[in-house]
């Protein structure tokens with residue numbers, strides 16, 4: 001519904017006449033001029049290692065920095081829990097909520113370079129090259145009403 005309303009607005013602006021359209025295109029040209037930097041973006045590497053890079057990006061638009069951030073997030077491989085099998089859940093939280101929260105826990109691995117994604121692996125189901133199994137088993141002590149579950153409760157099987 002919102003997109004449809006936007007299309008109607010664009011059409012009425014286009015049909016408003018040449019003078020108004022020229023004024024609008026001049027305004028757009030001014031906006032474009034303000035957005036172009038005179039100099040090139042500058043990247044200064046502050047520190048780097050095998051798995052980290054700290055840099056400073058200057059002399060550019062916020063949108064360029066955001067695009068770079070999005071590319072880095074998409075292209076840098078990370079490990080996270082993808083498939084959660086719930087055997088028993090007596091908590092007040094539903095299974096989907098717990099699975100989502102578990103998926104947000106970052107997994108630290110020293111052998112990540114030898115790990116394959118499930119798409120890269122040639123196995124039919126799951127194997128040690130493309131899958132790691134963890135277990136989360138937590139029971140609230142009988143003398144307490146609530147208990148805290150942290151990433152420390154997620155252990156390798």
Ligand SMILES: [Zn+2]
Nearest residue numbers: 121123127130
């Ligand atoms: Zn596999």
